[in-house]
Amino acid sequence: MNTPYRGCILRQFEDFSSLGSDEAALLARLEQNPREYAAGELLSEAGQRSDAFFTVTEGWACAERVLADGTRQVLDLFMPGQILGLREVSFHRNLCDFRALTTVTACPFPRRHLTDIFDEAPRLADLFFLILAREQSMLVERVINIGRRSAAQRLAHFLVEISVRSRQSTDALELPLTQTVIGDALSLSSVHVSRTFQNLRELSLVETDNGTVRIVDLDELITFSGFDRAYLEIRSDWARQITA
Known part of the structure; x- marks a missing residue:
């Protein structure tokens, strides 16, 4: 019997539900082909074709928008175990830059393969939806924090x-x-x-x-x-x- 995969991304999913060994093994696909990014390096750029998202396995990264006058708004912070770029899943091109804030190890995962995972383990689609909903709720809270506190x-x-x-x-x-x-x-x-x-x-x-x-x-x-x-x-x- 194979030992269930225990990558750091499991922590995010297990916030919502226990995972079967087959589901955990499928999530292992999101943490293959790791690549290291130096602090300040772009993982993906605004306007770039949105073909993949990234699983952060080490370090901190952010989503940011840089305006015409050079000012920057940091929209999200990503820690180990988080999936970077999920909100871009419905768009052909990235809406923001994704940048390493420290030395980051992240695993790019082709977006087109996500449906393969859902076909094999439909329940994971529910959990992806929940993770995306929590990211949205954090963004809403950040708007309130900036605007009213x-x-x-x-x-x-x-x-x-x-x-x-x-x-x-x-x-x-x-x-x-x-x-x-x-x-x-x-x-x-x-x-x-x-x-x-x-x-x-x-x-x-x-x-x-x-x-x-x-x-x-x-x-x-x-x-x-x-x-x-x-x-x-x-x-x-x-x-x-x-x-x-």
């Missing part, structure tokens, strides 16, 4: 979300992002990000040291930011369940 609340909310998504087991949050990237995700200048971190330190909510953020009081940070994790907890009881 103060700079300090935005940053606090961002830190709580990253802590939840990265499944931190301690209060020390590894954050391998520059203040420029954080600012571009929150529509703040890098100088404003620096001042806002100082604000959170003065409120005794966080401490910072060389790329590590220590959350001093998670409950207070949640209250201060207005964070409600419901947008990360997609309802999945309608999806087909695993059978014996």
Whole structure:
């Protein structure tokens, strides 16, 4: 009997349902042919034909839009186990750039082969839909965060979300992002990000040291930011369940 595949992408799918060994083996196809990208390198470019998506197995990447005046909006952050480019699945060309923020290992997967996986394991189509729905809910929450919260609340909310998504087991949050990237995700200048971190330190909510953020009081940070994790907890009881 073959040992079930245990790649990091399983974590994303197992948020919604247990997986059978055949389903896990099919997902292994998404983590074949790994390629390394240097920090700052484009995985895929806006306007480029959208023939593949990527499974991130190591490092952090982002989706970004660069405007005519050179300003940038970071739309999404991708961590190990996430699928990059799913929202482009309905378009012939990429709507944004996908860029490595750290050294990234990612596996390109031809979009045309996705239906092969669904034909062999139809239940995985349900789980892909749920993952896409959660990505959409995170994007909606980011719009609210940028549009209706103060700079300090935005940053606090961002830190709580990253802590939840990265499944931190301690209060020390590894954050391998520059203040420029954080600012571009929150529509703040890098100088404003620096001042806002100082604000959170003065409120005794966080401490910072060389790329590590220590959350001093998670409950207070949640209250201060207005964070409600419901947008990360997609309802999945309608999806087909695993059978014996």
